[in-house]
Amino acid sequence: MSHSTEPLYAPLRARLAAINDRIAAAARDSGRPASSVTLVAVSKTHPADAILAALQAGQSCFGENRVQEAAAKFPALRPAWPSLRLHLIGGLQTNKADDAVRLADTIESLDRPKLADAIARAADRAGRLPDLLVQVNIGDEPQKSGIPTAAADTFIAHCRTQFGARLRGLMCIPPADEDPTPHFKALAALGARHGLETLSMGMSADFEAAIRAGATHVRVGTLLFGQR
Numbered sequence: 001m002s003h004s005t006e007p008l009y010a011p012l013r014a015r016l017a018a019i020n021d022r023i024a025a026a027a028r029d030s031g032r033p034a035s036s037v038t039l040v041a042v043s044k045t046h047p048a049d050a051i052l053a054a055l056q057a058g059q060s061c062f063g064e065n066r067v068q069e070a071a072a073k074f075p076a077l078r079p080a081w082p083s084l085r086l087h088l089i090g091g092l093q094t095n096k097a098d099d100a101v102r103l104a105d106t107i108e109s110l111d112r113p114k115l116a117d118a119i120a121r122a123a124d125r126a127g128r129l130p131d132l133l134v135q136v137n138i139g140d141e142p143q144k145s146g147i148p149t150a151a152a153d154t155f156i157a158h159c160r161t162q163f164g165a166r167l168r169g170l171m172c173i174p175p176a177d178e179d180p181t182p183h184f185k186a187l188a189a190l191g192a193r194h195g196l197e198t199l200s201m202g203m204s205a206d207f208e209a210a211i212r213a214g215a216t217h218v219r220v221g222t223l224l225f226g227q228r
Contacts, residue, residue: 011054015224016041016057023218026211039172040200042088042221048073055081056223060099061088063108063219065090074103089171089200091145094118095105098125108171108200109216111146116159131168133200134159136190138183139175139212148173156194169198169216180206184213 009115024034039062043051051062051073067088070184083191087106088113097118100107110116110132134156137146147155159167170191174183184201191199191214200217202210207218 009050012050012053012224013037013057016059021219022208026208030212030214036139036216038197038217040089040217041224042089042203042219043073044069044090044221048077048223050225051077055084057225061085061087063087063089063221067092067103070103071099085218086143087200087217090194097122101126101128101130103141104130106133106168108133109135109145111135111160113155114163115170115224116162120162129166130164130197131181132163132166133161133169133171133198134167135171136187138172138187139178141175144173153193154191156190156196158196167196169196169200169202173203174201174206181209181213182217184210188214 019039023039025036029033038061039059040061041054041059042063044065055077064084064086070086070088074084078084085105086103087098087108088104091179092100092107092109092115094115097115101119101122107119107130110119111134115225135146136152137144137148140149146191166223170187187201188199188220189224191197198217200219201215202218204220204223207220210218
């Protein structure tokens with residue numbers, strides 16, 4: 001897949017530049033260089049042509065919710081785009097662990113011991129282990145995935161023992177109806193307590209607040225690709 005996607009996705013280039021400008025400004029506000037924040041372009045539900053347009057505009061890191069959808073889009077793109085990085089950011093079933101380990105560069109939704117064990121077994125079979133982030137249910141919302149905050153320290157320590165340096169950091173989705181900043185700061189404090197530097201937090205509506213609270217990765221979809 002090497003054809004140009006212009007002019008169909010021409011606005012995407014301008015939107016990407018605007019998002020990167022906002023990321024850089026928020027990083028400067030927090031006393032960090034723009035390079036300290038990675039934009040994860042959330043391409044779920046968008047076609048491969050949209051991803052190709054983003055790649056052509058200079059974006060290399062993408063986020064997908066579903067393993068099956070990611071498998072249909074990304075392997076064909078990788079040969080021509082060796083810098084491409086795929087993050088799985090949605091809830092992951094244990095029976096999808098093999099596919100996830102083969103496909104992903106980073107799994108951001110490690111949220112329970114059974115999944116940790118499934119990923120470890122899948123990694124043994126595949127001979128590769130992606131980078132891993134523990135997803136913390138930072139607002140302790142019953143409808144959301146993520147390890148509960150009360151169990152987070154124990155689970156993070158368990159994953160550190162199980163996966164070593166491949167455990168890179170933490171991810172969260174704060175409650176939609178609350179000020180996200182205290183939740184972002186709580187995740188940052190949890191990461192600091194465990195010496196984990198990667199913090200994936202912040203989406204289209206709140207990524208600047210997340211960066212000011214210490215985010216190293218922000219997951220932006222609608223603002224970049226538009227509604228589906």
